[in-house]
Amino acid sequence: MISDIKEAALRDDVPIIQDGGLLFLLDLIRKNGYREILELGTAVAYSAINMALIDEGIRVDTIEKNDRMYEQALINIREQGLSDRITVYHMPIEEFKTDKMYDLIFVDAAKAQYGKYLEQFIGNLKEDGKMVFDNMIFHGLIYEADQIESRNLRNLVKKILLFRENMQKDERFDIMLFDNIGDGILLLSRRKDET
Ligand SMILES: C[S@@+](CC[C@H](N)C(=O)[O-])C[C@H]1O[C@@H](n2cnc3c(N)ncnc32)[C@H](O)[C@@H]1O
Incomplete structure (x- = not known):
């Protein structure tokens, strides 16, 4: 059951x-x-x-570099009978290339790389598609970035803050930030020409 996967995780x-x-x-x-x-x-x-279970017509391509995660993901997908609709690519995201166009791109990997992932995959987003970025408040740490003692963690949180700032200024996109949902969600779509 899906609740068992959550519990184990x-x-x-x-x-x-x-x-x-x-x-x-x-x-x-x-x-x-x-x-x-x-x-x-x-x-x-x-x-x-969870995404694939919404409708039998849904297909999910998903990327994971960690060996242990990948193996467990395959087991979980097989147990749910979803191996024909979820494909796990076992590789670093940075090396994944495809011509396929997607309705939705859900970004939930290395938080410091969100800006790079955006540029890498925006060409694979259908015109009316959406990108969703998770962890936009990073457990609330964005509100106390200067007080974080660990330099690595502080730098990571500052990168998330910079990504948020850049997205708010980027005229290519319309964005909405939902800081009160989950761990903070950024929803992005292409800005339509007003002409
Ligand atoms: C927050 S977890 C994903 C959680 C999953 N989306 C969920 O909600 O069930 C992030 C995963 O991204 C993987 N990851 C991080 N950086 C990556 C990269 N550069 N290439 C591939 N996978 C990466 C990590 O190994 C980790 O398993």
Whole structure:
């Protein structure tokens, strides 16, 4: 059962999407009838399985570099009978290339790389598609960035803050930030020409 996957992930400290963020994502897919989904960061396929279970017409491509996560993701997907609709690419996201166009790109991997992932995959987003970025408040740490003692963590949080700032200024996109949903969600779409 999907609740067993969640329970095991929480027990083993596998980072998975929070309930609020997941509900937001599933609602977005349902309302817009999205069918082709790309996910960056599979972990044990908890979010991928949840997305695929919405409708039999949904296909999810998802990328995971960690060996242990990848193996467990395959087991979980097989147990849910979803091997024909979820494909896990076992590789670094940075090396993944495709011509395929997606309705939705869900970004949930290395937080410091979100700007790079955006540029890498924006060409694979259908015209009316959406990108969703998770962990935009990073456990609330964005509100106390200067007080964080660990330099690595402080730098990571500052990168998230910079990404948020850049997205608010970027005239190519319309964005909405939902800091009160899950761990903070950024929803992005291409700005339509006003002419
Ligand atoms: C937050 S977890 C994904 C959780 C999953 N989306 C869910 O909600 O069930 C992030 C995953 O991204 C993977 N990851 C991080 N950087 C990556 C990269 N550069 N290439 C591939 N996978 C990466 C990590 O190994 C980790 O399993």
